[in-house]
Amino acid sequence: MLAVFLKTLPFFGLIGLGWLAARTRFFPQDGAAWLTKFVFYFALSAMLFRFAARLDLAALFDPRFVLAYLGGSLAVWAIGMMTARARGLSLAESAMEAQCCMIGNTGFLGVPMLVVLLGEQAIGPVLMVLTIDMVVFSTLITLIIHAGRSGGLRLASVIPVLRGIVANPMVLSMVAGLAWAQMRLPLPGPLDEFLVLLGAAATPGALFAIGAGLAGRRIQRLAASTWLSLAKLILHPLAVGLAAWMIGVEPVAAGVMVATSALPVAGTIYILAEYFGVAQQRVSAAILISTAGSIVTIPLIMLLIGQA
Numbered sequence: 157m158l159a160v161f162l163k164t165l166p167f168f169g170l171i172g173l174g175w176l177a178a179r180t181r182f183f184p185q186d187g188a189a190w191l192t193k194f195v196f197y198f199a200l201s202a203m204l205f206r207f208a209a210r211l212d213l214a215a216l217f218d219p220r221f222v223l224a225y226l227g228g229s230l231a232v233w234a235i236g237m238m239t240a241r242a243r244g245l246s247l248a249e250s251a252m253e254a255q256c257c258m259i260g261n262t263g264f265l266g267v268p269m270l271v272v273l274l275g276e277q278a279i280g281p282v283l284m285v286l287t288i289d290m291v292v293f294s295t296l297i298t299l300i301i302h303a304g305r306s307g308g309l310r311l312a313s314v315i316p317v318l319r320g321i322v323a324n325p326m327v328l329s330m331v332a333g334l335a336w337a338q339m340r341l342p343l344p345g346p347l348d349e350f351l352v353l354l355g356a357a358a359t360p361g362a363l364f365a366i367g368a369g370l371a372g373r374r375i376q377r378l379a380a381s382t383w384l385s386l387a388k389l390i391l392h393p394l395a396v397g398l399a400a401w402m403i404g405v406e407p408v409a410a411g412v413m414v415a416t417s418a419l420p421v422a423g424t425i426y427i428l429a430e431y432f433g434v435a436q437q438r439v440s441a442a443i444l445i446s447t448a449g450s451i452v453t454i455p456l457i458m459l460l461i462g463q464a
Contacts, residue, residue, distance in 0.1 A: 174367025
């Protein structure tokens with residue numbers, strides 16, 4: 157256990173450094189926003205393109221993997237939704253809480269950390285989880301909130317959602333990389349070195365930005381936020397792992413899927429919460445609590461999948 161914890165410690169150390177720098181105001185909040193933009197549009201996109209450009213699309217898409225992740229995640233999403241509705245929350249608030257229960261920080265934390273810890277065999281499964289989260293669940297919550305507010309689903313509310321997915325730099329970089337791989341084009345030496353150099357900034361930049369972003373968050377609505385954090389860190393990997401076992405997903409891919417599902421609540425959910433004006437305090441606190449808790453739970457999950 158100690159060896160696994162020590163492997164993950166440098167990643168959380170970078171998050172802690174970002175938190176400390178922002179907390180002491182040595183690193184301003186607007187600086188964190190610009191660093192996040194650099195990572196999102198440039199460094200992480202370069203990393204994802206290079207990863208995808210070396211993948212075989214046929215090998216990447218495993219129907220059993222997709223079915224297991226979708227099935228386990230939808231089950232947790234439904235539990236989150238029903239629990240919120242039972243507490244008397246609105247449809248929009250319930251959908252936002254359900255999203256917190258199963259959308260992890262795959263882009264900024266999962267891609268940089270899990271590929272390093274689990275090796276290049278983790279690239280395909282992690283990218284598949286990232287794609288499903290962005291295409292399926294981000295679309296789902298946006299449509300639910302629009303439908304709840306307008307009394308129904310209209311074409312005018314669907315088009316901006318689809319446009320946002322297509323314009324997402326992570327989606328664009330993965331699609332471009334996979335297209336490059338399908339054409340079986342080699343990466344020229346200078347281009348590959350450029351992508352390696354730029355992509356290398358993604359890991360420290362993303363982790364530092366996560367920590368800096370956490371410095372401005374406060375813990376409010378403790379009971380609800382704790383429930384959302386526990387659902388994300390424990391219930392989600394359990395549900396996905398059970399689904400993978402029942403469907404018979406290949407063990408290595410199943411382990412990566414479980415590890416990805418154990419990531420803390422994604423910061424992108426707070427962006428949605430702010431945009432729609434829904435449950436901002438709960439989401440913010442859930443991000444903070446789950447990120448702190450993942451310092452313990454991620455090494456435990458890594459230990460368990462290593463023994464499976």
